[in-house]
Amino acid sequence: MSDRVIHVEELVREYPMGGEKVLALRGLTLSIRRNEYVAIMGPSGSGKSTLMNLLGCLDTPSGGDYWLNGQEVSRLTDDALARVRNKEIGFVFQTFNLLPRASALHNVELPLVYAGVGSRERRERAVRALTRVGLQNRMHHRPNELSGGQRQRVAIARALVNEPSLLLADEPTGNLDSTTSEEIMRVFSELHAQGQTIVVVTHEPSIAAHAERVVVLRDGKLDSDTRNRAAA
Amino acid sequence: MLSCSMPIREAFRLALQSVLGSKLRSFFTLLGIIVSVAFLVAVVAVIQGMNAYVKDTMTGAMIGTNAFQVRRLPIAIGLLSDEELKAIQRRPKLTMDDAEAVRRALPDAQAISIQSGWPTPTSDISHRNNTVGDVMIFGVTPDYQLVLDYRFAAGEPLSDPDIRERRPVAVVGSEVAEKLFGTAERAIGQRVRLAGREMRIKGVTARKGRVLGQSFDGFALIPISTFEAIYGRRLTTTVSVKMRNPEEIAGAMDRAQEAMRLSRHLRPAEVDNFTIDKADALVNFWRRLTKVLFTVIPAVVCIGIVVGGIVIMNIMLMSVNERTREIGIRKALGATRRDIRRQFLIESLVLATLGGIFGVAAGWGLSVVVSQFTPLPARITGWSVAVSLLLGAGTGVTFGVYPAARASRLDPIAALRAE
Ligand SMILES: Nc1ncnc2c1ncn2[C@@H]1O[C@H](COP(=O)(O)OP(=O)(O)OP(=O)(O)O)[C@@H](O)[C@H]1O
Ligand SMILES: [Mg+2]
Numbered sequence: 001m002s003d004r005v006i007h008v009e010e011l012v013r014e015y016p017m018g019g020e021k022v023l024a025l026r027g028l029t030l031s032i033r034r035n036e037y038v039a040i041m042g043p044s045g046s047g048k049s050t051l052m053n054l055l056g057c058l059d060t061p062s063g064g065d066y067w068l069n070g071q072e073v074s075r076l077t078d079d080a081l082a083r084v085r086n087k088e089i090g091f092v093f094q095t096f097n098l099l100p101r102a103s104a105l106h107n108v109e110l111p112l113v114y115a116g117v118g119s120r121e122r123r124e125r126a127v128r129a130l131t132r133v134g135l136q137n138r139m140h141h142r143p144n145e146l147s148g149g150q151r152q153r154v155a156i157a158r159a160l161v162n163e164p165s166l167l168l169a170d171e172p173t174g175n176l177d178s179t180t181s182e183e184i185m186r187v188f189s190e191l192h193a194q195g196q197t198i199v200v201v202t203h204e205p206s207i208a209a210h211a212e213r214v215v216v217l218r219d220g221k222l223d224s225d226t227r228n229r230a231a232a
Numbered sequence: 233m234l235s236c237s238m239p240i241r242e243a244f245r246l247a248l249q250s251v252l253g254s255k256l257r258s259f260f261t262l263l264g265i266i267v268s269v270a271f272l273v274a275v276v277a278v279i280q281g282m283n284a285y286v287k288d289t290m291t292g293a294m295i296g297t298n299a300f301q302v303r304r305l306p307i308a309i310g311l312l313s314d315e316e317l318k319a320i321q322r323r324p325k326l327t328m329d330d331a332e333a334v335r336r337a338l339p340d341a342q343a344i345s346i347q348s349g350w351p352t353p354t355s356d357i358s359h360r361n362n363t364v365g366d367v368m369i370f371g372v373t374p375d376y377q378l379v380l381d382y383r384f385a386a387g388e389p390l391s392d393p394d395i396r397e398r399r400p401v402a403v404v405g406s407e408v409a410e411k412l413f414g415t416a417e418r419a420i421g422q423r424v425r426l427a428g429r430e431m432r433i434k435g436v437t438a439r440k441g442r443v444l445g446q447s448f449d450g451f452a453l454i455p456i457s458t459f460e461a462i463y464g465r466r467l468t469t470t471v472s473v474k475m476r477n478p479e480e481i482a483g484a485m486d487r488a489q490e491a492m493r494l495s496r497h498l499r500p501a502e503v504d505n506f507t508i509d510k511a512d513a514l515v516n517f518w519r520r521l522t523k524v525l526f527t528v529i530p531a532v533v534c535i536g537i538v539v540g541g542i543v544i545m546n547i548m549l550m551s552v553n554e555r556t557r558e559i560g561i562r563k564a565l566g567a568t569r570r571d572i573r574r575q576f577l578i579e580s581l582v583l584a585t586l587g588g589i590f591g592v593a594a595g596w597g598l599s600v601v602v603s604q605f606t607p608l609p610a611r612i613t614g615w616s617v618a619v620s621l622l623l624g625a626g627t628g629v630t631f632g633v634y635p636a637a638r639a640s641r642l643d644p645i646a647a648l649r650a651e
Binding site for chain 2: 058059079082083085087093101110111114115162
C-alpha cells in the first residue's frame with residue numbers, strides 16, 4: 001500500500017432511466033494521495049456528485065474499481081459500507097444535513113454513537129471537534145439557532161470527529177454568501193495544513209483556488225487534472 | 233470495525249425523546265392499547281374481587297358452612313333455559329312433611345331447618361319514634377340459627393315453643409338493634425312494630441359484616457309459623473341441613489334425596505321434583521359465569537390490541553416517511569441497517585409499552601372508582617398487570633417490525649434527497 005488514499009480505475013456509474021441508461025460516469029481513473037487538497041470542477045451534470053457519492057461509499061459503482069486506503073470497497077455489502085463511512089470518511093453536504101431537533105454537540109457526537117464510543121469520550125471528542133471549527137460557544141444551539149456558516153462548521157466538525165482519512169465536501173459553500181464561503185474555505189485550508197486529505201466539489205474558481213490540485217470532469221470523464229501554482 | 237453499533241441505551245433515549253416529542257400524537261396512537269389494557273385490568277380486578285368475596289363470605293353468610301339445601305328450585309336458576317324453567321315451575325312447594333322426612337333420614341345432622349325463601353320480604357321496624365327501614369324478614373325454625381352459625385350478642389335464640397305457639401317474637405341483627413336502641417343489650421325485651429304487628433325482641437345476633445356493600449346484620453328472624461300467618465306459605469320455602477363435617481355432606485345429600493323421593497311417592501322413572509344444592513352451587517354458578525367472562529375478555533382485548541397495533545404500525549410508517557432525511561443522515565454517518573432497525577423497533581416498543589403502562593393506570597383507576605361508587609369489590613392482580621405490560625410491549629415489537637425493516641432498507645442517497 002502506497003500513500004494513495006483514493007485510487008479509482010475505469011469507474012462507471014449508470015442510472016436506469018425509463019428503458020434507457022444514463023451514463024453519469026463513463027470510465028474514470030483517478031488517484032489522490034494522503035494530505036492532498038483536490039478541487040473537483042466541471043459543468044452541471046458532468047458527474048461530480050456521482051463521483052463524490054462513490055468516493056464517500058454512499059453508493060457503489062456499476063463498473064470499475066475503487067480502493068480506499070488500499071482496501072477494495074467497490075463490492076462491499078450495505079453494512080460493510082456503513083462501517084467504512086463511519087471510520088474512514090467525513091462528508092460535508094451542500095445542504096448541511098444536520099438533525100434539526102438535536103443540538104450542535106449531539107449532531108457532532110452522532111458518528112461516534114455509531115462507532116460505539118462511550119458517552120464520556122464521545123462528549124470530549126465532540127467538544128474538541130467543535131472547538132477546532134471555532135464553535136465552542138455554540139455547542140448547545142440547535143441548527144435553526146445558527147447561521148448558515150455556523151451550520152456548515154457544525155457539519156465539518158461532525159465530519160472530522162471520527163478522524164477520517166478522507167474529508168469529502170460536495171459544494172460546501174453552495175448555500176453560503178461569499179464572505180461566509182471564504183470563512184469556510186479558511187477552515188478547510190487549516191485542516192489541510194494539519195494534514196487532512198480533502199476533496200471539494202465546487203463551481204467557483206475562487207473556491208477552487210484554495211486547493212493544490214484541480215480536477216475537471218466533463219460528460220462523466222476526466223477533462224483535465226492540473227496543479228495550482230500558488231495554492232492558498 | 234466490530235464495535236460499530238449503537239448502544240441499546242442510546243436507542244432507548246432516542247425513542248423516549250421521539251415519543252415524548254409529540255405527546256398528543258403518541259397519546260392518540262396509543263388509545264387503542266390504553267383502552268384495551270384498561271378494560272382488561274379493570275374487568276379482571278372486579279372479577280377477582282367478586283371471586284374473593286363469593287368464596288370468603290357469600291356462601292358462608294347465605295347458606296352456611298358444611299350445609300346443603302333441599303329446595304323447590306335450584307340456586308343457579310339463571311343458567312336454566314326457558315323450557316327447563318317451565319318444567320320446574322310446576323314443582324310442589326316444600327312442606328313440613330318434607331322437612332320431617334329429611335330429618336328422619338338424617339339423624340346425624342347437626343341442624344335441620346325450614347325457612348322462608350327468596351325473595352325475602354322487607355319491612356320497617358319501629359320503636360316509638362325510631363324506625364329502621366327495609367329490614368329483611370326471615371321466617372325460620374330454631375335450627376336455622378345453627379345452620380348460619382349465628383352467635384348471640386345478647387338475649388337468646390328462637391326456640392321450638394316460639395314456633396309451636398306462633399309467638400310474636402323476633403331475633404334481630406346487630407345493625408337493627410344498634411340503630412333502634414344503641415346497643416344489643418338494650419334491645420332485649422323491647423316491643424317493636426314489625427310488619428304491622430307488635431313483636432318482642434328476644435335476641436340480637438353478633439355482627440357478620442358486609443358483602444357486596446350489603447349488610448348481613450340488617451335482618452329479623454321470626455318463627456316460621458308467625459311468618460306464614462303474615463305472608464302466607466311461600467313457593468320458595470327451603471330446608472337447610474347442616475352436617476358436622478364436610479365429608480359427610482355427599483352421603484347426607486344422597487340420603488336426603490332418597491327420603492324426599494319416598495315422601496313424595498315418586499316412581500323410579502320419574503325425575504326429582506325438588507333440588508338438592510350444596511353451598512358451592514352458588515360458587516359453581518359464579519365460576520361458570522366467570523368462565524364465560526374469561527373467554528369473552530381475551531376476544532375483546534385481542535380485537536382492541538390488534539386495532540391498536542395497526543394504528544401503531546401506521547404511525548410508525550408515517551414516522552419513517554417523515555424522517556426519511558434523518559435516516560439518510562444517520563446512514564451517511566455510519567448507521568448500519570441493524571442500527572436503524574433497532575432504533576425504530578425500540579421506538580415502537582417504548583411507545584406501546586407506555587400504552588400498556590397508561591392502560592394499567594387507567595384500569596387501576598377504573599377499578600378504584602368501581603369499588604368506591606358501586607357495591608362491586610375490585611382486586612388488582614399481579615398477573616393481569618404483567619399480562620397487560622407484556623401485551624403492550626409485544627404489540628409494539630410485532631407491529632414495529634415492518635416499519636423498522638422499511639426504514640433500515642432505505643438507500644442513503646435517495647433518503648438524503650428526500651424533503
Ligand atoms: N438518481 C439518478 N437517477 C438518474 N439519473 C441521475 C441520478 N443522479 C444523477 N443522474 C444523472 O447523472 C448525471 C450526473 O449527475 P451529477 O449529479 O453527478 O452531476 P453534477 O456534476 O453533480 O451536477 P451539478 O453541478 O448540477 O451538481 C446527470 O445527467 C444526472 O441527470
Ligand atoms: Mg452535484
